[in-house]
Amino acid sequence: MSGRVIEPPDPRPDPAVRANLHRAAASWEAGRARAHELVDWETWRDRAQAIRADAVANLPELVDRLEQRVIEVGGHVHRAATAAQANAVVTEICAAAGASMVVKGKSMTTEETGLGEALAAAEITAIETDLGEYVVQQLGQRPSHILAPAVHLSAAQIAELFGRLAGHSFDPDDTRALVAYARGALRERFLEAQVGITGVNFAVAESGTLAIVESEGNVRLCSSLPRVHIAVMGIEKVVRDWAGAAHLVGMVSLAAHGKPAPASTSFVTGPARGGDDGPGELHLVLLDDGRSALRGTELESALHCIRCGACLYACPVYRQMGGHRYGSVYTGPIGAVITPALEGSGAEGSKLAELSSLCGACVEACPVKIPLDDQLVALRAAARERDPRRAEAAVFGAWSRLWSRPGGYRASAATSGRALGPLWRRALRAEPHGWAPRAPFPFAGWTAERDVRLPAARPFHRRWRERRGG
Amino acid sequence: MRVQLFVTCLVDLLYPEVGERTVALLERLGCEVSFPAAQTCCGQPAANSGYPDDARRVAGHFIDVFAATEGPIVAPFGSCIHMVRHHYPRLFADDHERLRLARAVGERTHELAGFIVSELGHDEVGGRYPGPAGATIAYHAECHLLRGLGGGEHPQRLLAGVAGCELVEVERAELCCGFGGTFSLKLPALSAAMADEKLDSALRAGADAIVSTDVGCLMHLEGRARRRGLGLRVHHLVDLLEPSGAL
Secondary structure, rough: OOOEOOOOOOOOOOHHHHHHHHHHHHHHHHHHHHHHHHHHHHHHHHHHHHHHHHHHOOHHHHHHHHHHHHHHHOOEEEEEEOHHHHHHHHHHHHHHHHOOEEEOOOOOHHHHHHHHHHHHHOOOEEOOHHHHHHHHOOOOOOOOOOOOOOOOOOHHHHHHHHHHHHOOOOOOOHHHHHHHHHHHHHHHHHHOOOOOEOOOOEEEEOOOEEEEEOOOOHHHHHHOOOOOOEEEHHHHHHEEOHHHHHHHHHHHHHHHOOOOOOOEEEEOOOOOOOOOOOOEEEEEEOOOOOOOOOOOOOHHHHHHHOOOOOOOOHOOHHHHHOOOHEEEEOHHHHHHHHHHOOOOOOOHHHHHHHHOOOHHHHHHOOOOOOHHHHHHHHHHHEEEEEEOOOHHHHHHHHHHHHHHOOHHHHHHHHHHHHOOHHHHHOOOOOOOOOOEOOOOOOHHHHHHHEEOOOOOOOHHOOOOOOOHHE | EEEEEOOOHHHHOOHHHHHHHHHHHHHHOOOOOOOOOOOOOOOHHHOOOHHHHHHHHHHHHHHHHHHOOOEEEEOOOOOHHHHHHHHHHHHOOOOHHHHHHHHHHHEEEEEEEHHHHOOOOOOOOOOOOOOOOOEEEOOOOOOOOHHHHOHHHHHHHHHHHHHHHEEEEEOOOOOOOOOOOOOOHHOHHHHHHHHHHHHHHHHHHHOEEEOOOOOHHHHHHHHHHHHOOOOOOOEEEEHHOOOOOOO
């Protein structure tokens, strides 16, 4: 039932997806340049990091305060230690409301819990109302990006899908017609639904306010038209006060799109009161699912993440693979770091840390300065400890013993020089100028795609000794 | 000025000429170069692959060797300097004495181009492109120099003074080339696809050669260019700054 790692990572480039991502990444890069012009980026990052660090450092206290305030303004609060508990709570609320259909705003947290499947098992249909999320739901896929669920698809693919659903064809360049079709298909559902389910970007502990950011207006409809509003959030999304939440709402928009504010932000403080329009019931589900266990570890700062998606667009590996080949709900560098912490991600989750060249582009892009590259290295080390790969561990063990002594280092250099005598060179089909098309273990992976440079017959240290002495 | 050459294992074993040219260049700029003969490797391959104990063993040796010397430690390879400066303090966080030594050694380390520009104060050191004159070259900033050490512009500045070639702008120049150390061995298909993006953007920009300060990137890009039968040449920065340099 786990919604976190659905299948093992498939670490290969996906040329079709890459072309679609190329456009999205270019647009993100333009946004980033704009953001750097709009604000003093480093000052904004420092402030955002401080706000998030304060929230995570004081998490139990702030979550308690949030719970208290939400109850004071008339809401219900449910704490869920696991994904299964969160799904059970949401399913019960829907059943109590007599709902056979619910409308949903985009929420990675409910993707994490696998809420859609859990509701389906209880014969409740969940309709995704974010355009991209609606598209992937209709295709039976999951989001490939934290922020842009359908970023892996081209307009032509979306036009083809809508054509199939509508029974008439669409021009892929006519974005208006595509959006109008989705709007038409969804509008009735908003009016019919008894329950609306959304995520939460930031929850203000001092006032019990839920801030929900969006660009389409569907979240506003989900959280205001149905009789019952259920908001599901990871506990780490809490922030101490309004000033902090306001900064982060701006920051997430800057980091994601290079715009100073989101197209729309809903601030929900309790259910509708008196004769006000809006849901009479508000439920806040606070999900832990392994988050608390990250506190006090080297990975704690991963809880600072504001889910802007910048590290995905910045990541050259994500750009090659697209999100689906990660096999997990959360993808890209931040996905590789947090997925193993989520309950039930298993051994597949820790394989995600390999999907990085450690180039640091994610760290540079991160609006809250999470040291993702160092965390990926820490996760690799943790994975080796749990499951020592004997061949590789033996290679590094032998290597470090040899190369921590000058004699061992020089002997291994000399041996590789000898090993590359005429016989080997012929076997490797080496060219006279030092390149060969194949190589033995552990370098076979290299020559699968590239020619290999062979060790020099006379390494630098020998040349120095011969010509300069000492 | 006396400097300690940290030649780095990949340069030592695979690109010894880069080491020789580095020495020649530093000497031309008035440095007295020492080569601590007991040096091996910084330990980065083990650290990045998740073997911190093995990394500490090799890094510990590096610290022993260079702590016994004096003056700036210069390497023609930014990534190894980043390893010493950034990762050593993390590797030895629980070992007070080693940590102190690691920091002291780390503060003395410099990537070659950064050393020439910032420490020696040269914005131009001459040089000549080692191929046919009139070549167009693309500069590839190694990630650990660009983002890790924040010195990506130093090689570019020095390249501006090289005769016989012209530097061309490449789109998405800051994107990783896909080398990534053991990443290139473990995930060859991804690694090669990233190389292709880099090679293709250099070709689109009309480049005849790619120049960098990381022989890992160079070996990866040249190996891929050869496999694809591309005519692109690949050079270390010192191949241009000191083309005929030798010990």
